[in-house]
Amino acid sequence: MNTVLDIKNITKKYSNGVQALSDVSFCINEGEFVVIIGPSGSGKSTLLRSINKLIEISSGNIYIDGEDISKKRSKSLRLLRRKIGMIFQHYNLIYRLSVIQNVMYGRLGYMSNIKGVLGRYTEEDKLKAIELLKEIDLGDYIYNRAADLSGGQKQRVGIARAIMQQPKILLCDEPIASLDPSTSKIIMDLIYNMARSRNIACIVNLHQINVALKYATRIIGLSKGKIVFDGKPDQLDNATIEKIYNTSMQNLIISGELNEA
Amino acid sequence: MKHKRSIINKKEKKVYTYFLVVVAVLFIGSTIFSKYNPFEILLEQGEFWRFLTVDFFPPTLQNSLNIFESILITIEMAIGATFISGILALFFAMFGSEYISPVPKLSKVIRAIATFLRNIPALVWAFILFSALGIGTGVGFVALVISTFAFMTRAFIEVIDDISHDAIEGLSVVGSTFWQRVFQGVIPSCMQDFLAWFLYCIEVNIRASTIVGMVGGGGVGLVLFSYLKSFKYQTAAGIILIIAATIILVDLLTGYLRKKVLL
Numbered sequence: 001m002n003t004v005l006d007i008k009n010i011t012k013k014y015s016n017g018v019q020a021l022s023d024v025s026f027c028i029n030e031g032e033f034v035v036i037i038g039p040s041g042s043g044k045s046t047l048l049r050s051i052n053k054l055i056e057i058s059s060g061n062i063y064i065d066g067e068d069i070s071k072k073r074s075k076s077l078r079l080l081r082r083k084i085g086m087i088f089q090h091y092n093l094i095y096r097l098s099v100i101q102n103v104m105y106g107r108l109g110y111m112s113n114i115k116g117v118l119g120r121y122t123e124e125d126k127l128k129a130i131e132l133l134k135e136i137d138l139g140d141y142i143y144n145r146a147a148d149l150s151g152g153q154k155q156r157v158g159i160a161r162a163i164m165q166q167p168k169i170l171l172c173d174e175p176i177a178s179l180d181p182s183t184s185k186i187i188m189d190l191i192y193n194m195a196r197s198r199n200i201a202c203i204v205n206l207h208q209i210n211v212a213l214k215y216a217t218r219i220i221g222l223s224k225g226k227i228v229f230d231g232k233p234d235q236l237d238n239a240t241i242e243k244i245y246n247t248s249m250q251n252l253i254i255s256g257e258l259n260e261a
Numbered sequence: 262m263k264h265k266r267s268i269i270n271k272k273e274k275k276v277y278t279y280f281l282v283v284v285a286v287l288f289i290g291s292t293i294f295s296k297y298n299p300f301e302i303l304l305e306q307g308e309f310w311r312f313l314t315v316d317f318f319p320p321t322l323q324n325s326l327n328i329f330e331s332i333l334i335t336i337e338m339a340i341g342a343t344f345i346s347g348i349l350a351l352f353f354a355m356f357g358s359e360y361i362s363p364v365p366k367l368s369k370v371i372r373a374i375a376t377f378l379r380n381i382p383a384l385v386w387a388f389i390l391f392s393a394l395g396i397g398t399g400v401g402f403v404a405l406v407i408s409t410f411a412f413m414t415r416a417f418i419e420v421i422d423d424i425s426h427d428a429i430e431g432l433s434v435v436g437s438t439f440w441q442r443v444f445q446g447v448i449p450s451c452m453q454d455f456l457a458w459f460l461y462c463i464e465v466n467i468r469a470s471t472i473v474g475m476v477g478g479g480g481v482g483l484v485l486f487s488y489l490k491s492f493k494y495q496t497a498a499g500i501i502l503i504i505a506a507t508i509i510l511v512d513l514l515t516g517y518l519r520k521k522v523l524l
Contacts, residue, residue, distance in 0.1 A: 052434050081436035092431030096449050105445065109436025116441035158431075165435055 010060030085162030106164025378411030401478020
């Protein structure tokens with residue numbers, strides 16, 4: 001198994017004094033589907049955003065495919081970022097533009113500056129994008145404006161954009177937090193299948209423990225910037241959950257229990 | 262006496278009362294200081310109306326071909342200056358917006374310069390440049406460019422700062438370059454607002470170029486000024502009417518286009 005992400009003793013202290021991460025370390029191998037859970041403010045987003053250097057860490061090292069991203073700047077940072085796809089809670093699309101234009105953006109990192117500026121994508125890439133859009137049932141929406149899509153459709157465009165990067169790692173920052181339950185399932189299935197079929201290591205921030213249990217091959221529990229749990233989903237017991245969320249089970253909504261009733 | 266209940270917040274009432282007092286004091290004070298009684302204008306209206314109705318009437322046009330040509334020059338100055346300013350402003354705004362600028366420190370400098378330049382009206386720039394470089398259409402043009410450029414840079418920076426930062430972040434993570442983000446993300450997201458500001462500046466500059474023309478920038482302003490100076494008031498009145506008509510037409514047109522653009 002190849003290690004694609006190696007995080008070593010990273011800390012992050014914001015300029016306002018908030019200690020978001022303290023001494024976090026873990027490794028992720030090819031094909032793993034890791035879900036990070038933890039209460040708001042526990043550092044989930046900070047952790048995810050440090051991996052592609054949207055946030056600069058205070059100390060420690062993050063190795064992407066063997067290369068330390070915390071040392072990278074400008075061009076070499078861009079080249080390394082191509083290997084890291086990201087899916088956002090708010091989709092982060094250019095809403096004035098068409099679905100396919102947004103998907104093609106996944107190729108920008110592979111193009112020369114001027115070709116990217118002019119949007120001169122190769123025919124091969126365009127065909128690939130169209131195939132991908134058909135695969136995720138957006139074949140009829142290729143020329144629609146991204147603004148006119150539903151939430152679930154927007155997120156699918158976001159996923160397609162990330163996949164176009166041919167990433168080694170997929171970061172998903174609360175991908176279903178703004179979606180209804182049925183759309184959430186479609187999106188989680190899609191992320192899971194895309195990552196699995198392409199052997200992409202996936203890290204997903206989630207608030208829903210039942211969703212985490214369903215998809216994850218491994219769960220990391222974060223509390224106050226520290227890893228308090230790192231293991232297989234079946235190892236996650238009530239005591240650990242209470243520890244992660246720093247409260248007792250009766251104060252938590254964990255909808256998985258509905259099925260048992 | 263029955264006590265009347267106030268429905269206005271006591272604090273607010275106080276503020277408004279003080280405000281009224283201050284305005285009244287300022288008015289009386291400045292009237293005494295400048296020894297000019299604004300009410301005189303009401304008493305001296307006879308002369309004013311005589312001037313308007315006798316000297317200015319009927320508005321006529323001599324040499325109308327010349328005048329229309331000068332109007333064309335004024336319009337050209339306005340559109341040309343807006344166009345050049347727009348391109349310059351677009352470039353500088355990309356570096357002036359703190360969020361997308363590749364050199365965030367530069368953004369404060371650009372903002373400061375634009376704010377400074379913007380606060381000096383085009384007319385003042387015209388006077389400064391005329392004393393330095395002499396009068397002429399070219400110099401008037403530069404005066405318009407300076408003030409429009411500064412205004413547009415500020416406006417464009419605000420447009421860029423207003424768009425969703427999420428969208429640009431989505432482009433950053435794929436490994437795009439700064440110029441790719443600008444052309445693929447910022448410009449498509451902001452184009453409508455940029456165009457709306459551009460049209461607004463054309464509107465403003467038609468007026469400004471007339472005035473800059475009067476003090477030496479050429480165009481219809483200068484023609485009007487020369488007729489006024491040579492006491493040919495009737496022709497001057499004709500020119501004023503034509504200027505007004507032109508400005509109204511341009512306003513209507515740009516207003517219509519702005520609505521279309523912002524849809």
